[in-house]
Amino acid sequence: MDERVLIQGNEAVARGAIHAGCRFFAGYPITPSSEIMHCMARTLPEVGGVFFQAEDEIAALAACVGASWAGFKSMTATSGPGFSLMQEEIGYAVMTETPVVIVDVGRAGPSTGQATKPAQGDYLQARFGSHGDYELVVLSAWSVEEAYRETVRAFNIAEELRCPVVLLLDEAVGHLREDAALVPLPVTERRKGPLGGRYFGPTPEGVAPMPPFGSGARLHVTGSTHDPTGRRMTQDPRVQGELVAWLSEKVLGRREELFRYEAWDVDDAELVLVSWGISARAARAAQLQLRQQGYPVGLFRPITLWPLAPAVLTEVLGDREVLVVEMNRGQLAHELSAMLGPERIRTLTVTDGRVISPGRVAEAALAALEGRG
Amino acid sequence: MDVREIVIAGVGGQGTVFAARILAHAALIAGHHVAQSASYGAEARGTPAWAGVVISSNPIVFPYPQHCDAVLALAAPGYRLWEDRLAPGAVVLAEEALGLPGIGVPAARLAQELGAPQAANLVLLGALLGYTGWLARDVAAEAVAALSPERFRAGNLAALEAGWRYGRSIA
Known part of the structure; x- marks a missing residue:
């Protein structure tokens, strides 16, 4: 067994970033993301990197874009209110094709909301928040170990596509401490040449x-x-x-190769739970319990939150009923309704600042199974 | 160990999260899977706070306590959040002066006598481990030594030990 350490989700993000070659971090402290900043401030000087506490989140991401053009893999971390401020610079990073990683550790909003409570309300903002027509990549994590892995993947994708990549966590995963194996992962290096005259498009x-x-x-x-x-x-x-x-x-x-997911017991399921981040752990606990009781329930967990791959969704989910479980008012459900048709999509949404419980998921799943008629 | 769900409840500033981190670290040293969560307000001190630790010999699916096998109560506001979520046969160890249901432990007094008034949290944690035997004393001490700032280390270790002895004495 790999050596397992007890580490917080936010610390695991910082460890992943350093492993991926991140050597510049700029940020403005905000709960519940600040531990990422603390770790980067401690670690970057030890590895020849640069840490910069900016005057606000707009400046933080602008500095990351500049550092990326100076040849540094760069990252910032924030939460909802700061993420809103960063939207202008996200568009600038898209337009200038700048690799940069933005970690948004979600808290209950809107506005300053409940700073220490988890939520998943930034999903649509993560993919749509800046102006104009564009696409970027949004990743998630449901565990501390996955926060590490997906941080490394975020950097790799940012380099491959030369675009901003958002890692969308929530307070629950960010502050959770659990045992994790932080194993070395492949790292994509910046392609800096040839100097042939075409640097955009x-x-x-x-x-x-x-x-x-x-x-x-x-x-x-x-x-x-x-x-x-x-x-x-x-x-x-x-x-x-x-x-x-x-x-x-x-x-x-590249949506199909970018689309990472996990699925359990979907093949013979009559109802498939779809859930992400910390909500998916409640959904998984409920799904295991329901299966033990003989109910035909599966679970589909997107890890890549954007772009979704409709072909994969259709292949895995077939024409099964879907219950989307998330800590917002139905944001992933909104996308799935557009892709799969609204008739088969039900939702269990929680926006009270608490982590959704397995009991509530099981209850909603049973109601959905009964409601099928 | 199959699964143990433990909550340390109090108000902000009492070290609920620190005690939970020590318990979680001890569980890791003992070779278990472990998840440590917490809930607190934006205020640094005084509002209800709790920290949860789930310990299991298998990978942990849902990392939050749902039906507590033990609650350590340092203050009533945090305890009230959990009193209706106890597993059958749950162990409740509460600061004696609070007059809460469960087993009273003179955690604040013992910590005071040791010259470590900040360490009532670790007296209660030691009492839990002495009372239940869920984790070995030396493993818990190793975790306390690893996570305590230098200036609090000796006091924290003494508090854990005093709690452990107290827990043994009532077991």
């Missing part, structure tokens, strides 16, 4: 290389519409159309 090899500032490439980094060297092209409809399509398609074109 598609190249024959796919995503363009990203030479760091000072390495000799002539380019311009701008949030305005631009050509492959970064030259502003703010009147040209063709460039605008192609760039917007590229920024989305480089993500959506």
Whole structure:
């Protein structure tokens, strides 16, 4: 057995980031994410990295974008109120094709809400929060060990696609301490060359290389519409159309390989619970208990929250009834309704700042099974 | 050990989370799977707070206590959140001065006598382990030594030991 350590979810994120090669962190402290910042502040100087406490979350993410262009893998961490402030810079990172990892440890909102209580209310903001048409990648974790693993994956995806990647946790996972094996994982390095003149948009090899500032490439980094060297092209409809399509398609074109999930007992299920993050642990406990009692209930747990892969969802879920369990007013359910049709989607939603309990999930699952008629 | 669900309840500032971290660390040293959770307010002190520890020989699915096998009560407000979620035969060890149901432990007085007034939490934790034998005394002491800041280490170890002896004496 791998050596297991007792570690907090937020600390595991920091460990994952350091393992993935993160050498720049900028942030503004906010409960329940601050432990990530504390760990990065302690650790980065020991590994030759830079820690920066910014004046606010907008500046924090802006600094991460700048550091990424200086050649540093970069991360920030925040919670709902700070995540809202970061939306402008998320769009800038999308437009400038900048790899950066943003960790949002969800707390009960809206606004300052309940700072120490968990929620999953930032799901739609994570994928839709900035303006304009774009796609990015949103990952989740239901355990401390997975928080470590998905942090490493977030960095890898950010490098492969040159886009911001959001790791969406919740207070419960962020503050949970549990035994975990933090094993070495493969790490994707920055592709810094060749210096061929195309640094934005598609190249024959796919995503363009990203030479760091000072390495000799002539380019311009701008949030305005631009050509492959970064030259502003703010009147040209063709460039605008192609760039917007590229920024989305480089993500959506890989939706199936990006879509990581787990499924249990779905094949012979008449009802499938769909749940993510800490809610999925309540759902799993309920599903195990219901199966023991002979009820045909399965569980599907998306780990990648965006992009979802409709083909995979259709293949795994078939035409089964679905009960979406989440700590918001039905945000993942909203997406699943659009993809699978609203008729078969039921929801169990909790927004009282408490972790949903296995008992409530089991109750809702039994009601759904009975309601099928 | 199959599964044990333990809650340490009090108000913010009493070290409920610290005691839970020590219990969780001891469980890890003993080779168990463990999950430690907590709930507290945005205020640093004074509002209801609790910390939960789930210990199991198998990987833990739901990491929060649901039906407590033990509650350690340092203050009534935290205890009230859990009094109706006790498993049959649950052990409740409460600071004696609170007059709560369960077994009274003079945790504050013992900690005071040791010159470690901050360590009533560890007196109660020691009492639980002395009373139930769920984890060995030396494993708990190792966890206390590992997690205590230097200036509190000796006092915390003494508090754990005093609690353990008290727990044994009433077992």
